[in-house]
Amino acid sequence: MTTRRDFLKGGTLAATGIFFCGCGLLHNAHAQTPVRQKLPVSVNGKRVKTIDVHAHCHFHEAGALLGEEGHRRQAGPINGAEETFIDLRQRLAAMDSQAIDMEILSINPFWYDKERDLAAQIVKIQNEKLAEFCASHSDRFAAFASLTLQAPDLAVQELELAVRKQGLKGAAIGGSVNNVDFSNPKFHPVWAKAEELGVPLFIHPRGMPELRGRLSGNGWLDNTIGNPLDTTIALSHLIFDGTLDRFPGLKVIAAHGGGYLGSYADRSDHACMVGPKGCNPDVRLKKKPTEYLKQIYFDSLVFTPEAVRHLAAQVGVSQIMLGSDYPYPWELGPVDHIFACASLSDDEKADVLGRTAAKLFNLEA
Amino acid sequence: MTTRRDFVKAAASGIFFCGCGLLHSAHAQAPVPQKLPVSINGKRVKTIDVHAHCNFHEAGALLGEEGQRIQAGTNVGAQETFLELGPRLAAMDAQAVDMQILSINTFWYNRERDLAAQIVKLQNEKLAEFCAAHSDRFAAFASLTLQAPDLAVQELEIAVSKQGLKGAAIGSSVNGVDFSDPKFHPVWAKAEELGVPLFIHPRGVPELGKRLSGNGWLDNAIGYPLDTTIALSHLIFEGTLDRFPGLKVIAAHGGGYLPFYAERSDHTCAVQPKGCNPDIKLTKKPSEYLRQIYFDTVIFSPEALRHLVAQVGASQVLLGSDYPFPWELKPVDHIFATTSLGDNEKADILSHNAAKLLNLKT
Numbered sequence: 001m002t003t004r005r006d007f008l009k010g011g012t013l014a015a016t017g018i019f020f021c022g023c024g025l026l027h028n029a030h031a032q033t034p035v036r037q038k039l040p041v042s043v044n045g046k047r048v049k050t051i052d053v054h055a056h057c058h059f060h061e062a063g064a065l066l067g068e069e070g071h072r073r074q075a076g077p078i079n080g081a082e083e084t085f086i087d088l089r090q091r092l093a094a095m096d097s098q099a100i101d102m103e104i105l106s107i108n109p110f111w112y113d114k115e116r117d118l119a120a121q122i123v124k125i126q127n128e129k130l131a132e133f134c135a136s137h138s139d140r141f142a143a144f145a146s147l148t149l150q151a152p153d154l155a156v157q158e159l160e161l162a163v164r165k166q167g168l169k170g171a172a173i174g175g176s177v178n179n180v181d182f183s184n185p186k187f188h189p190v191w192a193k194a195e196e197l198g199v200p201l202f203i204h205p206r207g208m209p210e211l212r213g214r215l216s217g218n219g220w221l222d223n224t225i226g227n228p229l230d231t232t233i234a235l236s237h238l239i240f241d242g243t244l245d246r247f248p249g250l251k252v253i254a255a256h257g258g259g260y261l262g263s264y265a266d267r268s269d270h271a272c273m274v275g276p277k278g279c280n281p282d283v284r285l286k287k288k289p290t291e292y293l294k295q296i297y298f299d300s301l302v303f304t305p306e307a308v309r310h311l312a313a314q315v316g317v318s319q320i321m322l323g324s325d326y327p328y329p330w331e332l333g334p335v336d337h338i339f340a341c342a343s344l345s346d347d348e349k350a351d352v353l354g355r356t357a358a359k360l361f362n363l364e365a
Numbered sequence: 366m367t368t369r370r371d372f373v374k375a376a377a378s379g380i381f382f383c384g385c386g387l388l389h390s391a392h393a394q395a396p397v398p399q400k401l402p403v404s405i406n407g408k409r410v411k412t413i414d415v416h417a418h419c420n421f422h423e424a425g426a427l428l429g430e431e432g433q434r435i436q437a438g439t440n441v442g443a444q445e446t447f448l449e450l451g452p453r454l455a456a457m458d459a460q461a462v463d464m465q466i467l468s469i470n471t472f473w474y475n476r477e478r479d480l481a482a483q484i485v486k487l488q489n490e491k492l493a494e495f496c497a498a499h500s501d502r503f504a505a506f507a508s509l510t511l512q513a514p515d516l517a518v519q520e521l522e523i524a525v526s527k528q529g530l531k532g533a534a535i536g537s538s539v540n541g542v543d544f545s546d547p548k549f550h551p552v553w554a555k556a557e558e559l560g561v562p563l564f565i566h567p568r569g570v571p572e573l574g575k576r577l578s579g580n581g582w583l584d585n586a587i588g589y590p591l592d593t594t595i596a597l598s599h600l601i602f603e604g605t606l607d608r609f610p611g612l613k614v615i616a617a618h619g620g621g622y623l624p625f626y627a628e629r630s631d632h633t634c635a636v637q638p639k640g641c642n643p644d645i646k647l648t649k650k651p652s653e654y655l656r657q658i659y660f661d662t663v664i665f666s667p668e669a670l671r672h673l674v675a676q677v678g679a680s681q682v683l684l685g686s687d688y689p690f691p692w693e694l695k696p697v698d699h700i701f702a703t704t705s706l707g708d709n710e711k712a713d714i715l716s717h718n719a720a721k722l723l724n725l726k727t
Contacts, residue, residue, distance in 0.1 A: 077639050176576070181576065210575075213572070217642070218645045219598060219601070219633060219640070220640025221599075221640075225594060232622075236587060257626075260591075266664065270692050271581060271585055278583075303632065306676065310668070
């Protein structure tokens with residue numbers, strides 16, 4: 001079995017360049033030889049506090065409320081899953097080895113299909129535990145709250161409490177709620193509250209169970225394709241159904257570089273001209289669909305300097321923030337990855353590594 | 366109602382070239398409308414559009430009343446899929462396209478074997494006849510009854526060795542079964558033996574009907590690039606491209622999402638070994654297979670084309686328009702507007718790559 005230790009070794013592989021290949025083609029944004037960064041990180045002599053906006057955690061006590069299925073729902077058989085249950089020393093060691101000053105923790109929703117009171121209990125425990133943990137280690141951790149989005153009235157209260165009393169920095173909301181997309185008007189009160197509080201919502205996919213047939217076979221396509229797809233659909237609805245026009249101050253962060261949408265954006269601008277019957281004449285967007293991407297935030301979990309270069313060209317470098325997906329071993333050299341992006345200036349690297357997040361989360365830079 | 370005339374006007378005035386102002390973007394030049402004959406740096410280039418649709422009324426008629434509805438649908442441009450030489454040539458002239466490689470989107474895969482075979486036979490004969498009569502402006506991909514692979518092998522053989530067709534247009538899956546299924550192996554073996562390419566063109570992902578409802582025609586805007594992404598991912602991950610190393614695959618719309626978001630595929634089995642099959646040992650990294658697949662240029666912006674070329678190499682990219690559907694009415698101008706490309710790369714994308722792949726004179 002592959003252990004985490006092997007993957008941490010994989011981090012060494014990153015240092016030797018294995019995670020930075022595929023950059024030899026003409027016109028590619030060439031990867032610099034990756035230099036393993038250490039804390040404290042400096043860019044051009046200036047200290048930068050590195051903030052990882054995509055880091056997972058779980059609490060056993062929350063899963064226990066679901067009995068035996070709880071732990072399975074929380075962790076699953078994926079490499080790194082057990083490390084979502086935070087062990088402070090181990091987590092700090094991992095962050096140190098990745099040159100991460102601070103993680104913004106989030107808990108992937110596993111309670112949206114549970115009945116209101118039970119889900120509320122799970123969310124309450126999680127937000128209390130997140131608040132307590134982050135308060136005791138505020139130099140290294142902040143967190144997104146959990147919400148019972150299946151009960152939007154409750155979610156509004158939870159978000160208010162989380163931000164005003166518990167010191168949490170926004171909310172992690174998944175990719176849809178039991179197959180209902182975030183553009184559904186029933187969620188409007190929650191988005192209005194987030195807008196009022198000025199805190200971001202972190203969209204993290206949960207896969208596409210409807211596609212299980214086509215995504216079976218080799219390559220873990222359920223995740224490889226299902227996850228970026230889920231995010232793409234979530235963002236497309238927020239754009240096309242006019243939700244982002246209705247809540248112009250809403251701050252949305254999309255995981256894994258926003259899935260496919262940021263990197264394959266322009267088809268959205270042409271679809272309604274080719275298939276007007278697929279579009280709703282009552283929805284009048286204020287700008288072109290792709291222009292909304294320039295107000296959404298994206299993490300940097302796209303693996304190569306060329307992919308970062310393209311995402312920055314599409315959405316603006318001001319919208320990209322460091323993300324690792326820790327403890328899942330997708331990208332064990334997330335800070336090194338940014339330093340390897342030759343297309344970014346020093347200022348832009350500092351923004352991506354921490355300054356943009358510090359501003360968005362109202363943290364000391 | 367929006368007419369085709371409006372779209373031609375909109376394209377001519379530059380509306381399809383906006384959104385290129387960001388830092389580090391491959392800036393669009395003010396689009397200079399190209400005219401035939403197209404030259405690059407003083408050298409004549411025969412422009413070849415590998416993604417152009419057609420249909421024949423006679424084939425739809427075999428399905429009775431539903432035939433034409435299934436063939437054309439309700440999209441803008443659909444009626445122009447029924448080939449009429451005069452208007453088609455005028456459109457190609459207006460786009461500075463010398464030659465279209467015609468294909469017929471698959472609509473017969475769910476029909477019973479004999480009926481499907483009749484449709485395919487009629488289409489391939491008509492395509493052969495039309496292209497032979499206008500061989501300076503048209504070539505075509507054959508249709509195949511892929512639901513009956515034994516028949517498809519014969520159809521492909523006839524199409525290429527007798528009818529002068531240049532390969533086959535195969536859709537993206539066959540009634541929900543992906544192309545990596547071993548039952549299709551004899552067809553891929555035949556294509557490899559004949560040295561002709563297969564054109565993968567999506568048909569959407571009906572399983573997602575509910576999540577893709579609402580504004581924005583997401584059934585197409587997301588469903589199409591997704592469908593192609595799934596098709597290519599299976600060909601890569603199931604080892605089909607290793608089994609048929611000489612197989613030439615062209616993927617529509619720049620290959621959908623896959624080349625634009627390729628590297629997640631390289632990491633996935635390290636994160637979740639249980640999602641991967643230890644019996645399949647790929648000969649290279651998943652993303653490296655993209656450098657042997659061909660992709661069209663229906664991706665709209667110079668920045669997208671720059672990125673595609675960076676990911677797969679200029680040798681893999683072919684001019685495409687999706688004509689007569691008005692996605693990209695200035696496909697040749699789009700290539701000229703992409704300043705990240707050198708003159709040789711532009712000529713390769715406009716012409717030389719396709720000429721070589723399809724064995725056409727330039």
